[in-house]
Amino acid sequence: MTAPDEAAAKAAVAAGVRVREVTDLAGLDAVYRLFDLIWRPDPANPPVTTELMRAMTKAGNYVGGAYVGDELVGACVGFFGTPGVMHSHIAGVSPAMAGRRVGPALKLHQRAWALPRGISVIEWTFDPLVSRNAYFNLGKLAAVAVEYLPNFYGGMRDHINGGDDTDRLLVHWRIASPEVAAACDGTPRGAGAPVRGAVVALGRDGETPRPGSLDGETLLVAVPRDIETLRRTDPGLAGQWRVAVRDTLGTLLAEGARVEGFDRSGWYVVTRAVEEGR
Structure with missing residues (x-):
């Protein structure tokens, strides 16, 4: 190194x-x-x-x-x-x-x-x-x-x-x-690691946040493509994204989930333990 x-x-x-x-x-x-x-x-x-x-x-x-x-x-x-x-x-x-x-x-x-x-x-x-x-x-x-x-x-x-x-x-x-x-040294964390079998916990419907499912060990949490522009052009929608990410990512972290990284296409990659029997 x-x-x-x-x-x-x-x-x-x-x-x-x-x-x-x-x-x-x-x-x-x-x-x-x-x-x-x-x-x-x-x-x-x-x-x-x-x-x-x-x-x-x-x-x-x-x-x-x-x-x-x-x-x-x-x-x-x-x-x-x-x-x-x-x-x-x-x-x-x-x-x-x-x-x-x-x-x-x-x-x-x-x-x-x-x-x-x-x-x-x-x-x-x-x-x-x-x-x-x-x-x-x-x-x-x-x-x-x-x-x-x-x-x-x-x-x-x-x-x-x-x-x-x-x-x-x-x-x-x-x-x-x-x-x-x-x-x-130039090797980003998670570089080249595909996200297989991931469940969308928060997705996008066009530019609108869309809640998904938390039933999975690997979850994806979306963010808006350009929040800074969105704050200027549609503050209400920007506020929806704030609440949606808080409710999803914030809750997952509070429950002990781990953020493994961020995919360049605009998703947090989160892992969590799944209780037996779920």
Whole structure:
């Protein structure tokens, strides 16, 4: 397996960026302004402030930035949690760099930074309705979903969340594990593994969520093809998807089911124990 520093360097080269730790005041202010550009939040409730990041980095926490030349194009902020755990609070990439693999470069830099500091798990949350983030987190990074969190942040009226309930999946990224090391080397979790005999627990009827059956050991839970567009064009239907995924995926996880991964066609792959006699 490739050493973490080397894997991070390769990811940065692939993205055409330079990734470094950010601790200076001007750099942290640039991070604040980048997040403001991405999320366009209520001015009274920014995702993170320059002053807070200044205090966090002084206390030894992580802020990383991805640069093209001198321009900041992506950033990631994390802080230490329970022993051996870092909580990665927020990460974002400039819309102009979408699809350029800046996200992987940031996360692999964060991993390389965290390992020598005694961190074995980096955790974060993401919106389970956003399919590209689900595949990135569960597939390309090989993080593991551990908990469904209904309306975790409360209302967030910004460009991305659009006032929707802020349900989140909490994931653990076990950064020293062989599975994560393989993912960082370019082998996504579950790559090439077909889903045979799976039962559709939540499907799609056109663009509408359609409840299925929970009678199976391997279940598929669909998400909308483009929730961000749907929030703008049909907020009511977006809300239906929120409730449907919460009721299905959230209930399954609460009952002890395990998310095995995310299929690129837009399905969570979930396994659960089936009681005898069912």
